[in-house]
Amino acid sequence: MVSLPIPSWLKTLFDAFPLLTYPANPLPARCPKFGTVPSLYVFTTPEDADSGNPSFNPSCLKWQAYLKFNRIEFETVPSNNHASPTGALPFMISQQRPMTESADLAVIPSNKLAAWIDKNGYSLEGEADMDSARAKVFLTLVNAQLRGAWLYALYLEPNNSEDLARKLYCGNSVSAVSSFLLRQTKAAAQQQLLQAHPGGFLDPREIYADASEALEAISTILGGDTWFFGGRDPGLFDASVFAYTHLILTLKWHSKENALFKAIMEYGNLVGHERRIREAFFPEAKAPEA
Amino acid sequence: MASSADDDVIDRLKRNVDPTVVSGREAAIQKRAAEQYEKAQNRLRDLVDNNSTLPVTIYSIRINGPKNTRKSFVRKVLEEAFEKNKEPGLTLDDALRELRRQCDTFQKFGIFHPPSLYIDSAGEKDGKTRLKAQINIKELSRFILKSGTDLGNTEGSGYMNVTYRNMFGGAESLSGYVSRGTRTRSAYELNFQTPINSNPDMLLQASGYSSTRSHQYYASHDEVLRGGKLGVRWGEHETGYTGVWRQLTDLAQGASSTARADAGDSVKSSLWHTFTRDHRDNHLLPTRGWMVKMENEVAGWGGLGGDVAFWKNEIETQIATPIGTSGISVSAGLRGGLLYPLSLGVGDNKKPPQPSRINDRFKLGGPTDVRGFRECGLGPRDGKDNVGGDVYIAGGANIYFPLPKVGPEKPLRLQAFVNSGRLVGLQGLTKGGENVNSSVSNALKELGNGLPSVAAGFGLVYAHPIARFELNFCLPLVTRARERSRKGLQLGIGINFR
Numbered sequence: 003m004v005s006l007p008i009p010s011w012l013k014t015l016f017d018a019f020p021l022l023t024y025p026a027n028p029l030p031a032r033c034p035k036f037g038t039v040p041s042l043y044v045f046t047t048p049e050d051a052d053s054g055n056p057s058f059n060p061s062c063l064k065w066q067a068y069l070k071f072n073r074i075e076f077e078t079v080p081s082n083n084h085a086s087p088t089g090a091l092p093f094m095i096s097q098q099r100p101m102t103e104s105a106d107l108a109v110i111p112s113n114k115l116a117a118w119i120d121k122n123g124y125s126l127e128g129e130a131d132m133d134s135a136r137a138k139v140f141l142t143l144v145n146a147q148l149r150g151a152w153l154y155a156l157y158l159e160p161n162n163s164e165d166l167a168r169k170l171y172c173g174n175s176v177s178a179v180s181s182f183l184l185r186q187t188k189a190a191a192q193q194q195l196l197q198a199h200p201g202g203f204l205d206p207r208e209i210y211a212d213a214s215e216a217l218e219a220i221s222t223i224l225g226g227d228t229w230f231f232g233g234r235d236p237g238l239f240d241a242s243v244f245a246y247t248h249l250i251l252t253l254k255w256h257s258k259e260n261a262l263f264k265a266i267m268e269y270g271n272l273v274g275h276e277r278r279i280r281e282a283f284f285p286e287a288k289a290p291e292a
Numbered sequence: 293m294a295s296s297a298d299d300d301v302i303d304r305l306k307r308n309v310d311p312t313v314v315s316g317r318e319a320a321i322q323k324r325a326a327e328q329y330e331k332a333q334n335r336l337r338d339l340v341d342n343n344s345t346l347p348v349t350i351y352s353i354r355i356n357g358p359k360n361t362r363k364s365f366v367r368k369v370l371e372e373a374f375e376k377n378k379e380p381g382l383t384l385d386d387a388l389r390e391l392r393r394q395c396d397t398f399q400k401f402g403i404f405h406p407p408s409l410y411i412d413s414a415g416e417k418d419g420k421t422r423l424k425a426q427i428n429i430k431e432l433s434r435f436i437l438k439s440g441t442d443l444g445n446t447e448g449s450g451y452m453n454v455t456y457r458n459m460f461g462g463a464e465s466l467s468g469y470v471s472r473g474t475r476t477r478s479a480y481e482l483n484f485q486t487p488i489n490s491n492p493d494m495l496l497q498a499s500g501y502s503s504t505r506s507h508q509y510y511a512s513h514d515e516v517l518r519g520g521k522l523g524v525r526w527g528e529h530e531t532g533y534t535g536v537w538r539q540l541t542d543l544a545q546g547a548s549s550t551a552r553a554d555a556g557d558s559v560k561s562s563l564w565h566t567f568t569r570d571h572r573d574n575h576l577l578p579t580r581g582w583m584v585k586m587e588n589e590v591a592g593w594g595g596l597g598g599d600v601a602f603w604k605n606e607i608e609t610q611i612a613t614p615i616g617t618s619g620i621s622v623s624a625g626l627r628g629g630l631l632y633p634l635s636l637g638v639g640d641n642k643k644p645p646q647p648s649r650i651n652d653r654f655k656l657g658g659p660t661d662v663r664g665f666r667e668c669g670l671g672p673r674d675g676k677d678n679v680g681g682d683v684y685i686a687g688g689a690n691i692y693f694p695l696p697k698v699g700p701e702k703p704l705r706l707q708a709f710v711n712s713g714r715l716v717g718l719q720g721l722t723k724g725g726e727n728v729n730s731s732v733s734n735a736l737k738e739l740g741n742g743l744p745s746v747a748a749g750f751g752l753v754y755a756h757p758i759a760r761f762e763l764n765f766c767l768p769l770v771t772r773a774r775e776r777s778r779k780g781l782q783l784g785i786g787i788n789f790r
Binding site for chain 1: 535537539540541543545547549550552553554555556557559561597598599646647648649653671672673674679680681682715716717718719720721731742743767768769770771772773774775777779780
């Protein structure tokens, strides 16, 4: 577009308008009011958000726990993937007052959270170095094998998907809508699993066996330590493991589809690790039923 | 109302499409009808002139031509004429008027070419002349495929429409509609329509639709709608049920926390009613007459279900009158709306009234709405997003001058206008929703707090049969901080100007 020079008389005239400006309209009731602390947008229920209980989604819980390890004060906000700038939860809004026209809202997606915490958190002195090759290998075990089994157990086991996934992720007052959403979610989970298991066929025994092996390795690396890699404080790897162990131990799995629950129960040190974090950082959270 | 009820895109689209399509077709049809009638009238003129008070009885009506139309359907239409027949003292004049009305009725179904009427005498009985009538009708083709481009309110789109007319021989129609546009990125609709009781003025409509509409330009999101509608239209009334699943998605990077809070899925299940009385000479550039429109919608209340519960009410009025014979005319309009939160569900599942969502709230402002403000630029604003309000009032007055040398016959005018609006959000609704009434009454009071936001200007108006075009120079006089006013030139293209 060509911008024409504005004659000065016109500019003077324009600047005189509007003749009267009142203060801005206050926002309608549902618009979020910013408190004094950052907001972490996660999958959770309004009740759990109020009491700061763990999110029911491992990716969200991982960051929720890690923020708590870093003693950063924040509140959780119930949300869904549509709200996120990356298309996936969690994300954080660190703005502490209503934004103005000029300033962009400070939205921090999950992949930038670690850097943000580094900048704003207490530095965890005893935290293990996550950049080490060893830590990376074990993180892959959690993010691939354990996550794969989690996806299978939650979305593709028929009873679990109907009783848990549908309620947690596809809740809607209209059952046709929640069925549609569940179908979409299941298809997405299946697609992700098929990427890791080429051949167009998913064998639950293989998926669960992989997860058991991963758990065994993780259990061995924890050994008798309080935190992973001998840290003095729990770190990001502790958060990653807790995110799965806590949810796997506390979700109400269908009795015939609880292979993951049984697998974790075999490793007393992992159960103890989950309990230590829960008691220290989520005192109100549900405890596993033994 | 087009700019504020953004939840029913298809409905809007249809309203935007219809007048253009209908006006062209109707003009042609009416012209032909006029010619036909003239012929018939010529033939009958002498007879009628000399015998208008002649007592007659309609002995038979013969319908020629329908191939796909059911006999029972035609018979039902004719019943009324025979009903009239029983009245004592039927004169030739009455009978002809009744038969012509029949022809009009046939035409109104939109499945026939203009019918022609022939009358003959079938002797005399009991001192009454017996009339034999013959109505020739020819069915329009059953399939119509149409494609083209549409102009809506500041929106352009391309569409394709397939219609299966007179499906079951009772003037039912099934049509499919697909469009791609600048604002309505995509829309699909399947619509079934049938007259009730063979009455062309009483229609039953059922439709299913799916659409994606961009609200990026004022509130950083897209809305995906999937839903269905069942409605009845009779005369000035239309009422029905809508169930629609809305998904707020594809948020822009700079989206406000208000848009983020409302992102995701919600279902609206609602009953609605609209009443329109339009006595304006032209809805795009009225110079005489008045219009009243009232819309009511109840969502989620009682057993309706869904995720949102409210009563939404809008009233719109407009009046226009010429000044003398100079071709100068004035028009004025006033409208308002209220979104009242209701409790959702019944019994143990009853939830207290909740504050409104961005996709249910009213939006205000724009070149076809409150001029001198950007589209949806009035009311509460969070960051870069206009988030809408729960209560509004807007009004304006225009004066139209014909252009020198062009004259008042051409739909081209100079206009001067002043218009204003105020859009307010409900404040401080508690979790239990106990204070809905005080919250609403505070919002209503807030409407009158100070002057409304006002803009004035002048410009050129051209009312093309398809859409109205305006180019105005406007200046805001009164605004609220952060409302998006528009200084200088503003171009408006649209169907629904207020």
